[in-house]
Amino acid sequence: xxxxxxxxxxxxxxxxxxxxxxxxxxxxxxxxxxxxxxxxxxxxxxxxxxxxxxxxxxxxxxxxxxxxxxxxxxxxxxxxxxxxxxxxxxxxxxxxxxxxxxxxxxxxxxxxxxxxxxxxxxxxxxxxxxxxxxxxxxxxxxxxxxxxxxxxxxxxxxxxxxxxxxxxxxxxxxxxxxxxxxxxxxxxxxxxxxxxxxxxxxxxxxxxxxxxxxxxxxxxxxxxxxxxxxxxxxxxxxxxxxxxxxxxxxxxxxxxxxxxxxxxxxxxxxxxxxxxxxxxxxxxxxxxxxxxxxxxxxxxxxxxxxxxxxxxxxxxxxxxxxxxxxxxxxxxxxxxxxxxxxxxxxxxxxxxxxxxxxxxxxxxxxxxxxxxxxxxxxxxxxxxxxxxxxxxxxxxxxxxxxxxxxxxxxxxxxxxxxxxxxxxxxxxxxxxxxxxxxxxxxxxxxxxxxxxxxxxxxxxxxxxxxxxxxxxxxxxxxxxxxxxxxxxxxxxxxxxxxxxxxxxxxxxxxxxxxxxxxxxxxxxxxxxxxxxxxxxxxxxxxxxxxxxxxxxxxxxxxxxxxxxxx
Amino acid sequence: xxxxxxxxxxxxxxxxxxxxxxxxxxxxxxxxxxxxxxxxxxxxxxxxxxxxxxxxxxxxxxxxxxxxxxxxxxxxxxxxxxxxxxxxxxxxxxxxxxxxxxxxxxxxxxxxxxxxxxxxxxxxxxxxxxxxxxxxxxxxxxxxxxxxxxxxxxxxxxxxxxxxxxxxxxxxxxxxxxxxxxxxxxxxxxxxxxxxxxxxxxxxxxxxxxxxxxxxxxxxxxxxxxxxxxxxxxxxxxxxxxxxxxxxxxxxxxxxxxxxxxxxxxxxxxxxxxxxxxxxxxxxxxxxxxxxxxxxxxxxxxxxxxxxxxxxxxxxxxxxxxxxxxxxxxxxxxxxxxx
Numbered sequence: 001x002x003x004x005x006x007x008x009x010x011x012x013x014x015x016x017x018x019x020x021x022x023x024x025x026x027x028x029x030x031x032x033x034x035x036x037x038x039x040x041x042x043x044x045x046x047x048x049x050x051x052x053x054x055x056x057x058x059x060x061x062x063x064x065x066x067x068x069x070x071x072x073x074x075x076x077x078x079x080x081x082x083x084x085x086x087x088x089x090x091x092x093x094x095x096x097x098x099x100x101x102x103x104x105x106x107x108x109x110x111x112x113x114x115x116x117x118x119x120x121x122x123x124x125x126x127x128x129x130x131x132x133x134x135x136x137x138x139x140x141x142x143x144x145x146x147x148x149x150x151x152x153x154x155x156x157x158x159x160x161x162x163x164x165x166x167x168x169x170x171x172x173x174x175x176x177x178x179x180x181x182x183x184x185x186x187x188x189x190x191x192x193x194x195x196x197x198x199x200x201x202x203x204x205x206x207x208x209x210x211x212x213x214x215x216x217x218x219x220x221x222x223x224x225x226x227x228x229x230x231x232x233x234x235x236x237x238x239x240x241x242x243x244x245x246x247x248x249x250x251x252x253x254x255x256x257x258x259x260x261x262x263x264x265x266x267x268x269x270x271x272x273x274x275x276x277x278x279x280x281x282x283x284x285x286x287x288x289x290x291x292x293x294x295x296x297x298x299x300x301x302x303x304x305x306x307x308x309x310x311x312x313x314x315x316x317x318x319x320x321x322x323x324x325x326x327x328x329x330x331x332x333x334x335x336x337x338x339x340x341x342x343x344x345x346x347x348x349x350x351x352x353x354x355x356x357x358x359x360x361x362x363x364x365x366x367x368x369x370x371x372x373x374x375x376x377x378x379x380x381x382x383x384x385x386x387x388x389x390x391x392x393x394x395x396x397x398x399x400x401x402x403x404x405x406x407x408x409x410x411x412x413x414x415x416x417x418x419x420x421x422x423x424x425x426x427x428x429x430x431x432x433x434x435x436x437x438x439x440x441x442x443x444x445x446x447x448x449x450x451x452x453x454x455x456x457x458x459x460x461x462x463x464x465x466x467x468x469x470x471x472x473x474x475x476x477x478x479x480x481x482x483x484x485x486x487x488x489x490x491x492x493x494x495x496x497x498x499x500x501x502x503x504x505x506x507x508x509x510x511x512x513x514x515x516x517x518x519x520x521x522x523x524x525x526x527x528x529x530x531x532x533x534x535x536x537x538x539x540x541x542x543x544x545x546x547x548x549x550x551x552x553x554x555x556x557x558x559x560x561x562x563x564x565x566x
Numbered sequence: 567x568x569x570x571x572x573x574x575x576x577x578x579x580x581x582x583x584x585x586x587x588x589x590x591x592x593x594x595x596x597x598x599x600x601x602x603x604x605x606x607x608x609x610x611x612x613x614x615x616x617x618x619x620x621x622x623x624x625x626x627x628x629x630x631x632x633x634x635x636x637x638x639x640x641x642x643x644x645x646x647x648x649x650x651x652x653x654x655x656x657x658x659x660x661x662x663x664x665x666x667x668x669x670x671x672x673x674x675x676x677x678x679x680x681x682x683x684x685x686x687x688x689x690x691x692x693x694x695x696x697x698x699x700x701x702x703x704x705x706x707x708x709x710x711x712x713x714x715x716x717x718x719x720x721x722x723x724x725x726x727x728x729x730x731x732x733x734x735x736x737x738x739x740x741x742x743x744x745x746x747x748x749x750x751x752x753x754x755x756x757x758x759x760x761x762x763x764x765x766x767x768x769x770x771x772x773x774x775x776x777x778x779x780x781x782x783x784x785x786x787x788x789x790x791x792x793x794x795x796x797x798x799x800x801x802x803x804x805x806x807x808x809x810x811x812x813x814x815x816x817x818x819x820x821x822x823x824x825x826x827x828x829x830x831x832x833x834x835x836x837x838x839x840x841x842x843x844x845x846x847x848x849x850x851x852x853x854x855x856x857x858x859x860x861x862x863x864x865x866x867x868x869x870x871x872x873x874x875x876x877x878x879x880x881x882x883x884x885x886x887x888x889x890x891x892x893x894x895x896x897x898x899x900x901x902x903x904x905x
Contacts, residue, residue: 063900129733130713131787152771235772237904250741251642252893334807336785355615357632423650431652513647514606514633515654525635528742529611530778 020387024399027380031442032406034427035417042420043259054260064261067244070233071223071265074158074240079219081162083211085314086169086218091199094177096298098307104315111318112167113546115503115520117227118539120160121527122322124231125329127151131336133325152236161228163318165221169214176210177203182296195298209279216276220269224410226506227520231527241265242412246509255420262413270408323543329536348533356534361515362522363541369433369518370501373440377448378494380441382486385452386478390461403449406442411506414439419510431513439507444497451496455489456482488556495553499546594625596835602629603836606644607659608637608744608823609701610777610798613857620852621843628836636775637662637744637823638896641669644828648674656837659700659825661776661795662744664888666697666824676827678838680845686862689822689882697826700844701853702860703795704818704878705749708780711808713789722814723753726792727764736771736779736788737903741896745776745821749793750895751888752819752881759898765792766902784809795821800858800872817879822862824885 046053058064092098093105126134129147138148150156180203188198204211229240239247241261248258300307329335333345352359384403388396406414418439422429429435459482467477505520512521519542526535597603607614611634618630635643637660647654658669669675675696683691683698690699707726709719720726726735740747753761771788773779779794784807791799796811796818803809825844827837843849850863860868860875868874 128785128787130789131782131785234774234905237770237772239905243905247741249642249646250638250896251645253642253646333805334784336787351612355619356611357615357618357630358634423646428650430650431647431654513652513654514604514631514643526611528636528774528778529634530773530775530781531611532781 020383020393020399021395024384024402028402031438031445032402032409035414035421036409038421039259039262039413039417042256043263045256054256057257058260063239064244067239067241068264070154070238071241074154074161074229075219075222077158078161078165078222079215081158082166082169082218083215085162086166086214087173087207087211089166089311089314090170090173090177091203092307092311094174095203095295096300096307098300098304098311100308100311104311107315107319108167108170109550110547111164111315112171113499113503113550114164114318114322115227115505115539115542115546116161116164116225117231117505117520117523118326118542119164119318119322120228120231121523121535121539122325123151123156123160125325125335125532126321127156133336134321152232154233154236154238156236157229157232159317160232161222161225162218163314165218166314168217168221169211172210172214172217173207176207178295180206180295186296212279213276216272216279220272223265223269224412224506226412226509227524230524242410242506245412245416249510255416258416259420262416265410266408266413269410273408326536326539326543329532330540332533335532335536348537352534352537358517358522358525359538362517362519365433365516366502366519369436369440370498373437373444373501374494374498376437377441377444377497378452378490381445381448381452381493382490385449385456386482386486389453389456390464400449400453404446407446409442411439411443411504412510414442415507415510418507430511431516433516435511436508436516436518439511440497440501440504443504443507444500447500448493448497451493452486452490455486455493458489459485488558491556492553495549495556499549502542502545593835593839597625597833597839598627600833600836601627602631603833603840604631604633604654604656605659605840606633606635606640606655606657608640608661609634609659610775610795610857613853613859616852616856617844617849620849621840624843625839628839630840636742637665638740638742638747641665644669644674648830653828653830653832655828656831656833657825657827657840659823660744661703661821661823662747662888662892663822663824663883663885664747664890664892665744666692666826667885667889669826669828670694670696674829676829676831676834678827678841680842682847682863683845685864689820690862692824697824698845699822699862700825701850701857702820702822702862702875703745703797704813704820704860704875704880705745705752705776705793706796706799706818707812707814708783708791708794708799708809709812710783710786710789711810713786716810719810719812720790721812723757723761723816726790727761727768729768731790732768734788735768735790735792736773736782737765737792738776738779738794739772739774740899742774743776744823745795746793747892747895748821748883748888749819750899751883751891754895755883756816756881762899762902766904770903772903772905780809797858797860804858813873813878815879817881820875820880820882 043054044050044052089104089108093101098104124132126132127149129135129150129152132147132149132151134149135147138144151160184206185198185202188202193201224242226242226246229243233240234243241264245258245261248254248261328339330348331345332339332343333347334343337343381403384399387393388400418435419430421427422435429438463481463485464477467481468474472480503520505524508518508521509524512518519538523535523538526538605618609617614632614634618632621630622628640658640660641662644655644658666675670692677695679695680698686699690702692698707720707723720728720731738746740750750762770792771782773782776793776795777798779791780798780802782788783791783799784802799809799811803811825841827834827841831837845863847863847865850861850866853859853861854866854868858869858872
């Protein structure tokens with residue numbers, strides 16, 4: 001009797017694990033293994049077999065070396081500037097009595113979800129050295145000849161990328177501050193330290209890991225960005241790695257060189273993320289952890305209003321000014337002229353929606369891909385996160401690792417890999433929406449997985465155990481206990497993926513074909529032709545879609561999406 | 567706007583009774599069964615959409631799918647798609663005549679001679695009958711009249727090398743635009759690569775499309791454009807923007823933009839109908855009137871405030887040479903201008 005009693009249990013375990021493993025392995029092969037394998041192979045394959053020629057050419061080409069150096073410079077400064085902006089903002093909203101904290105958080109969120117290329121485009125209209133609105137105001141106010149700002153420059157690029165990247169630092173720091181009790185800070189204050197001294201010598205060291213990892217996240221964002229350098233760096237006559245990879249696809253295409261040039265970006269990203277993981281994984285900070293202990297609000301006194309003004313100044317750069325100029329351009333005949341009656345028009349709207357035939361198809365494609373990717377993605381991450389958080393199968397850590405792994409693949413690199421893998425038999429997906437679907441699913445998986453994982457970890461297993469003890473099977477418990485509790489978290493994951501998809505440019509720009517254009521690609525096409533009015537209109541549509549989705553998440557979660565608050 | 571719509575209606579009406587348009591010829595029938603034509607075009611977006619709308623109005627039931635991008639991007643797209651065995655495009659129209667030499671060599675074009683083109687000038691016709699010039703423009707200098715006076719404006723290509731223009735000029739890109747690739751080759755013939763090397767020292771703003779410099783100059787972002795399709799400046803000027811055009815005395819690079827049907831066209835009949843339509847005198851006249859383009863059609867009348875092609879000293883670039891030196895043009899330009 002003992003033998004048959006053991007056998008079915010083993011079999012049960014096997015049954016459960018097998019489909020999950022097969023599904024995970026298949027997804028892995030199609031989403032990552034095949035494309036990255038092709039990428040690596042392409043980078044070392046010559047006409048007569050194995051060769052390092054492409055790498056030699058990449059290293060030898062001064063233009064490529066310059067692009068690499070520009071990227072390093074840009075990403076480093078973006079990381080630093082993001083810390084300089086994001087950390088104080090996080091401290092102000094998390095710890096002080098600066099007025100309008102809720103508003104500031106909402107605006108940081110708005111900057112977080114604004115497609116960076118739209119911001120870059122708006123800043124062309126604001127700070128183009130001659131026609132830019134701010135420069136014209138500056139000239140008429142001071143009578144100066146020289147422009148105040150030149151957005152077509154390395155500092156300009158760093159500035160624009162930073163104002164949409166600092167939220168990564170903000171989130172890391174604000175969420176850490178929310179976990180640090182004020183005891184130590186109060187002890188310092190009792191011992192006679194001033195507010196600034198306390199902040200510098202006690203709070204700062206405690207959030208240092210968060211700062212460092214925020215720095216790395218910001219740097220990674222900057223590394224992978226395509227739209228902003230294409231809009232701001234190319235007119236100034238310099239390339240970054242992403243724009244350079246993209247231009248290697250020009251006819252005659254140099255896909256092998258693009259592959260060889262993609263690998264440094266991929267390796268840099270992987271190394272940086274490993275560094276970030278180490279930083280966060282350190283357990284040396286006993287004060288961080290748990291939510292015990294009170295967090296005292298620091299009174300700013302007469303610094304309240306200046307602090308608010310500083311926050312709003314950042315937000316003016318990221319939100320008010322760019323959104324304002326986009327709205328103005330959408331309703332103007334000539335964007336650089338004042339908005340008078342004679343300059344007012346709805347023509348940009350009629351042109352964009354009714355005369356420009358690519359728009360409607362692109363909006364439909366974008367929405368289709370958004371819904372499809374978000375739905376499949378949310379289902380997939382829910383399954384994976386459930387399996388891994390409940391440790392249902394052997395090797396669940398491996399599954400978790402691979403669900404998060406795509407973070408290390410920048411969009412352009414992923415696109416190059418997918419292009420190579422899926423423009424040839426047996427999987428001819430180029431030219432269909434499916435190749436974009438695979439790109440988006442891979443790219444958004446980590447975000448969705450992180451959200452779903454947090455959701456399942458937040459649901460106490462006691463409730464499930466109670467259900468099991470009362471005799472319900474695992475599926476019944478899943479249906480009646482876990483699923484209702486997890487629902488809002490999974491809907492949030494759906495929304496995150498959806499927002500990520502509708503703004504995606506860096507992979508789409510390489511993978512689209514004319515019949516599979518998406519909104520971001522159409523925006524980029526319009527940019528290359530200088531159709532400012534139509535860009536503004538379509539940009540506003542994209543923003544409206546994004547904010548509608550954000551509002552949905554907030555309603556579902558009952559809190560803002562930036563992370564833990566109380 | 568209203569005038570343009572009226573004009574469009576007028577043109578359609580004038581086409582219906584006389585031209586082939588109204589008649590239900592076998593070609594029209596066959597084209598209608600195919601239902602659409604896919605057009606990869608480098609014609610400026612509003613102009614391309616207008617031609618498409620005219621066609622759709624003349625032949626209800628046949629849709630034109632317009633995919634507008636730069637000439638070089640179109641070639642890239644066509645070749646990329648073929649590599650993946652995608653047969654999507656029916657009609658290819660770019661401003662880099664070299665592309666058509668390449669496509670013809672690779673047997674990717676179908677022979678088709680639209681009615682009436684036999685009377686076009688020689689520069690508009692392929693001797694083997696594969697491609698024909700749909701439209702033409704010239705590259706010019708343009709300036710913003712609010713920022714630059716007529717007296718100080720550059721008069722010749724060499725004037726642009728003056729250091730006083732440093733940081734004040736814009737150029738479009740031969741890696742994107744066929745108009746500009748042709749321009750670069752023509753000026754290399756005239757002044758050599760040293761000219762571009764010297765020009766780059768004036769730190770130009772780089773845009774992509776040959777359409778874009780007119781917008782940049784009109785907004786005043788850079789007061790002087792060192793190239794760009796003359797028709798885009800002309801349109802901008804007509805819309806009341808402070809733009810003036812200079813036709814340099816050394817000559818202006820002529821850009822004839824060919825169109826051809828692909829050998830693998832999924833809608834070959836609609837492609838023929840569309841190509842024939844675009845070469846009718848009426849459509850060619852629209853291009854001259856509202857778009858400010860030149861055409862090869864001998865009866866087309868041009869606006870009185872535009873110089874005739876015959877009055878200009880034209881610099882030409884041979885399609886074969888454009889094809890051969892395509893990569894060199896792009897590479898050296900990037901070398902000098904940085905991106």
